[in-house]
Amino acid sequence: MSNRLSSDFVIKALYQAIGRRKPAKGCIFHSDRGVQYASLDFRDVLKDYSFIQSMSRKGNCYDNAVSESFFHTLKTEHVYDYRYETRAEATQSIFEYIEMFYNRQRRHSSLGYRSPVSFELEAMAA
Known part of the structure; x- marks a missing residue:
């Protein structure tokens, strides 16, 4: 950050x-x-x-919908639940959420209810 x-x-x-x-x-x-x-x-x-x-085109949030959706999820599922004392604490907490939970464990409906890591591994094996 x-x-x-x-x-x-x-x-x-x-x-x-x-x-x-x-x-x-x-x-x-x-x-x-x-x-x-x-x-x-x-x-x-x-x-x-x-x-x-x-x-993205100027003023068109739909061009960046995937990124906008990710940050909405990050904020509503994680960031808004905590009060960070320091920037370092926030950075570590957000890193752990993304790397350990969001990418490896959280199931995504758009990926057939698989995690991004599972989806990628399956795609690479095909």
Whole structure:
């Protein structure tokens, strides 16, 4: 989590995702129209990895519906239930919710009531 909109922060997150996921050339990176995603530095990293940048249309939240839905779920199922004393405590708690519960245990109706990890493993085995 960052306390400001920074291209450095999203570039670091992108490098982390690339290292973990090893996406293929031509991978589509979709985001909202935030200044951090529109920055020249961020766009250069996408170009270096032959990624295709996709941005929501101005004022159209439906273009980013999957992301909007995720953050709604995160807030209503987790964040609103806690009062964090520090930013570090919030960061750790949210990380654990996403990595340990949401991705590995929470069943998603859109994935046939499987977790994202289970769905991905099944798709890779097919």
